[in-house]
Amino acid sequence: MRRRTILLVGGATAVALALGGLVGGVLAESRGSTPGTAAPVALADRALTGAAASIGASATRTLELRVRAEPHDAQALTELGFAYQLRWRETADASYLPRSEAALRRAVRYGTDDANAVLGLGSLALIRHEFRGALTYGRRAQGLLPGSSRPYGVVGDALVELGRYDEAFAAFDRMISLRPSLASYARVAYARELVGDRTGAVAAMRLALESASGQPEPTAWAHVELAKLELALGHGHAARRHTIAALRVLPGYPSARVELAQVEAAAGKLPAAIRAARLATEATPTAQAVTLLGDLLERAGRRGEARRQRETVAVIDRLLAASGVRVDLESAVYRADNLIRPSETVALARRARADRPSIYGDDAVGWALARAGRCDEALPWLARALRLGTQDGLLLFHRGYAEGCAGRRAGMVSWYARALEVNPAFSVRWAPVARALVHG
């Protein structure tokens, strides 16, 4: 009974906070104190469950005061624009994004094309999944900051999502030539992951972790990325070590909380996974966290609770959209997973892919078609999604699903086996399905 209450409070808090953020921002500032009140926790768990540590809050306040005193100070406005993006990372409160945009636009205006403000707008466009816009800003920043590695990060990230991989990898290689750093090591790691070199990705991400030099947020971020990579490789203990390390460095770090739930789920500890996911959603109700909790509840046979999580996801998506974040691709995959109005979902996936013609865009269209029963149409898209050789269990599973849907059981089983081989815990929701069909 108590759990149930918490769950409801959690969902309601999520919505209230997000709305509060949209309206004014006063509520958003107090968010840090809410998670601790949600559930009593043992002292030993403090590091794992405590209120999210905020690096950005005080810096943001200082900058707001600076901007209030000197509203035309382009540098302060730029720093404030970046600080709001950091707050978004820390809190997942999308209302920081329009504020970031306003600050950066003013910085560009008063700073006569201030290079860092342009870069900030590029970074913001990436957060909002406006990849063509991000590319434009990134190119503009390249012109303003010749010889600087930073614009290559924006340019390369945008090109990845636009499916222009050769250009993207060239940008990342150039970026690291100009300055090996956390930012460039991390991008090399992702590129290696995309081309299926997962051990190379771990090596690059370890360099990223070292170059974070113990700074809380970057260190926690790199630990979580390493946890994801290790977990995908089936190294559950290493993944757990990195996740705990992230939470020690930055207590309450949202993505680490979600990753902890993934680690527990991969270890087959469903109640622990649900508890971790619930803490994650109560602290920072990201779509990712709420979706995971829903999937875990579904797997535990708690259908009603799972459905409520799905309703929350829909609300979060609407709030993100209201703050200018395009979530079509994520929504399409989510709706396809849950068979929500399949033909509309296909149209949504096609729109998403038009904005984001990456392998994940191809996968979304293929997956939506397959779930709508249009198996033959789905297959070319799903084959395209695997064109880089990415060792992603979910992509392989989708491919197998379309084979099965087209009536080719042997093909399905062999793709499912590959998916499980690549990552035995590739999805809380679908890995058990694959396993049942491979071993059943």
Add this chain to the structure above:
Amino acid sequence: MKRGVLLVGLGAAVALAVVLAALVGAVRPQGAAASSHREAPLIADDPAADNTDVYAFVSPDNKDTVTIIANYIPFEDPAGGPNYYRFDPSVRYELHVDNNGDARDDVTYQFRFKTSVGNPNTFLYNTGPVSSPGDANLNVKQTYSVTRTTPSGSSVLVSSAPVLPANIGPRSNPSYVTAQGVADLGGGRKAFAGPRDDPFFVDLGSIFDLAGLRPFNPAHLIPLPEAAGEDGVKNYNTHTIAIQVPKTDLLAAPAADGIIGVYASASRQKIRILSGNGSSSSEGPWVQVSRLGNPLVNEVVIPVGKKGYWNASSPRNDSQFLSYYRSPELASLVNLLYPVLPDTATDARDDLVAVLLTGVKLPDGTPFTFTGDRKADLLRLNTAVPPTASPNRLGVLAGDLQGFPNGRRLGDDVTDIELRAVACGYGSVLQGLLGLCNFTPNNLVGDGVDANETTFAATFPYVAAPNRGYEHTGHE
């Protein structure tokens, strides 16, 4: 009209504040990027590879040797547990010496570090009192090697030398013995690596605030009551690498004395997404990510948009940055923000070019720190000038020829020296000796912070022991 001037002034001041902000790291912008499952930081500080200060001087207690010190990792909070700050094993730390004026490395000392963790299952830095760098209670240990390279080859001077641990508190560190961190390299040569009190001293709080100097507050465009300077680096730690070697180890044989040019750097390894054979490789060439010769050049001479490029470039190519030294933005800023001071020259500053890029000649043509026409931002040291018994913080400006810009000692007040140089307040000594500009009261300006808060040691590595976390909490 007044307002217009003010705005221009503010704009310039802000530019200064930006670079100083980078120095301080007060605000750490973090972009987020890429797809929803991949938000890699766009801009991340790299403190372990951030070279903050370089010092080079004839050793006061051993005048046949030269000491070179380089500091990395700015603004370490002494209470920064549980991980504490440390050298990065993936960074190559180097001290570079040019002894023939071509701004190419003639002697290089490379420091590389290794970290070992005794028990990976604990997050504790130490599990009991630590009495030495090798103590079993110390869970996180670092060691280092020093390799000396000359055009004729490389030799490893020491390997597995211990790095001193963090200075945590009276329970963890009942004693803290600097000598345990000094490696004997033979023949009177020594090396050191470890945490130290940051020897730099400067009133950052006021300089941040529109280039304010508290003792000169009434003279500022936006006047405030006069006040004493406050050391913004007080009680912060840093990580020091240092060597002490016979002068002849650094000079071109057979000279017993001469002028050397010194800079320090940090490099990281470049890796590629794909290697030539289609598999990834973690081996790649080294890329310099930070360098430092003369103090504050990176902060106040090089513009924000060029800083990354400057840090990656080699001093021997510094003529490409000549215009920033000849027409320093700081000079215009001083004129704008201190309208009551006589205006300093804002361009054709060949005096600054000489001090920072080529070294200085005496009127009779004798090189004092001059190493030739090659322009390179190096800290130049004339080893023939013997250590003085009573150093003056203003160095050469006060007639103390062993001080900055003849090398740099720990106690040299480089902020005041450079401020006065930029403001054309070289003082009567240099006005008489070299005919340099000497306006008054420009020759008296300063930030009001004249010395480090902690006394330096009398022996190598001279830099004071690190502030203890127990007493110095709450920096961040």
